[in-house]
Amino acid sequence: MEQQILQLLDKLPPISLSEMKDIKLMNRIDKKYLATIDQLQQLLAMAQGKYMVQQIEGKRYNRYHTIYLDTPDEEMYTMHHNGRIVRQKVRVRTYMDSGDTFLEVKNKNNHGRTKKKRMTVGSIHSLHEDGGDTLLAKHANYLLDDLVPKVENHFERITLVNMAKTERLTIDCHVKFHHWETDIEDTFDRLVIIELKRDGNVYSPVKSMLRELRIKPSGFSKYCIGSALTKPTLKQGNFKPRFVRINKLLNNH
Numbered sequence: 001m002e003q004q005i006l007q008l009l010d011k012l013p014p015i016s017l018s019e020m021k022d023i024k025l026m027n028r029i030d031k032k033y034l035a036t037i038d039q040l041q042q043l044l045a046m047a048q049g050k051y052m053v054q055q056i057e058g059k060r061y062n063r064y065h066t067i068y069l070d071t072p073d074e075e076m077y078t079m080h081h082n083g084r085i086v087r088q089k090v091r092v093r094t095y096m097d098s099g100d101t102f103l104e105v106k107n108k109n110n111h112g113r114t115k116k117k118r119m120t121v122g123s124i125h126s127l128h129e130d131g132g133d134t135l136l137a138k139h140a141n142y143l144l145d146d147l148v149p150k151v152e153n154h155f156e157r158i159t160l161v162n163m164a165k166t167e168r169l170t171i172d173c174h175v176k177f178h179h180w181e182t183d184i185e186d187t188f189d190r191l192v193i194i195e196l197k198r199d200g201n202v203y204s205p206v207k208s209m210l211r212e213l214r215i216k217p218s219g220f221s222k223y224c225i226g227s228a229l230t231k232p233t234l235k236q237g238n239f240k241p242r243f244v245r246i247n248k249l250l251n252n253h
Contacts, residue, residue, distance in 0.1 A: 001061050001156055001173070002037060008044035014055035015161050023165050030114065033194040033210060034218045034249060040171065040192045046209045047160060051169070054159035056097065061158045061173075063096035067124055067180075068223040069147040074234065077150075080224050081238050085110050089223055090140055090147060092124045103132045105139040124149065149180045151226045162205055167198035169206055175222065179230035186229040190250055193220050218245065 035043070053060050069090045070076045079087045087108050094101040104118040117139045121130040132144050154176045160169040172193040178185045194215070198204055210216075220242070228236040228243075 002041075004041050005037075005044060005158075006060070008041065008048075009053050009060040009158065011048055012044075012051060012053040012060075012160070014060070015052040017054065017056050020054055020159070020161070020168075023161065023168065031196045031217050032220050033196070033215050034220060034246065035192040035194060035213070035215045036250060037173065037190050037192060039213050039215055040173070042213055043206075043209055043215070046212075047206070050205045051160040051162055054161070059097060061156050063154070063156055064172075065094045065096055065152065065154050066222070067092045067149050067152040068226075069144075070150045071142065071146055072148055074150065074227070077224055077227050078235065080221060081235055083238065088140060089221075090136070090142065091223070092121065092127070093118075094123075103127055103130070103135055105135060107139065151177060151179050151223060151230055153177050153222055153226050155222075160206075164202075166202045167196060167204055167206070170195045170197070172222075175226075177222075177226035177230050179227070182231050184230040184232075186226075188246070191246060193222075218242070 054062075056062060069092070076087065076089060085108070089104075089106045091104050091106070092101060093104055101121050101123055102118040103121045104116055106114055106116050108114045117135060119131065119135045121127055121132060127133075127144050136143055154174075155172045156174050158171040158173070160171070161167070162169075172195075174187075174189055175191065175193065176185065176187045176189075194210075196204065196206065224239065225242065228234055228239050
């Protein structure tokens with residue numbers, strides 16, 4: 001993580017993981033934004049006095065590793081690419097700093113709401129033994145035998161919480177992708193993916209900051225974008241405007 005960003009994070013009051021668990025966003029609205037590392041530095045400077053930063057064992061950013069599963073013919077990827085509103089993702093996510101690993105199912109409904117179910121597992125190699133089929137039978141359209149690892153990513157995450165504890169802001173940096181089949185790697189080292197998760201339409205201090213910095217809402221699926229980057233034979237025409245926007249953002253900052 002860049003030294004300037006670490007210095008800005010050090011100035012924010014900390015909030016512990018146990019305190020984070022008490023923040024229940026019951027009527028949650030999610031929205032994603034794309035920014036650059038330079039814009040993130042400006043945003044963190046503006047957030048002073050208005051946000052707290054999650055701190056785990058003294059660290060104010062955390063490392064993640066995620067492996068996405070899909071059918072051999074990428075059915076979940078294709079549904080997303082084709083604009084299917086009701087869709088799901090299946091992934092294995094490891095929190096690198098704690099070593100905790102979860103099998104997760106994310107379902108998006110026709111109202112744009114996302115529900116996530118997960119269970120603790122040992123690794124991607126022990127999903128059957130750890131009962132992964134039970135989770136998928138309840139919450140997914142697939143069983144483990146239907147799925148194979150497709151693309152993985154590594155990134156660093158900062159989590160901010162406003163003082164009223166009515167919203168969380170996750171900020172993902174230095175996203176790196178690797179495809180299990182093609183062995184192709186790619187990275188968005190200067191791109192920052194911000195996700196605002198707030199309790200209904202309550203006041204959000206960060207929204208005016210984002211507007212001032214001209215950081216605009218933009219959908220971004222790490223699975224789909226990572227797949228398109230690292231498997232060129234995939235159907236990806238509907239994602240090309242997203243790539244144009246990302247390249248324009250990075251070239252202008």
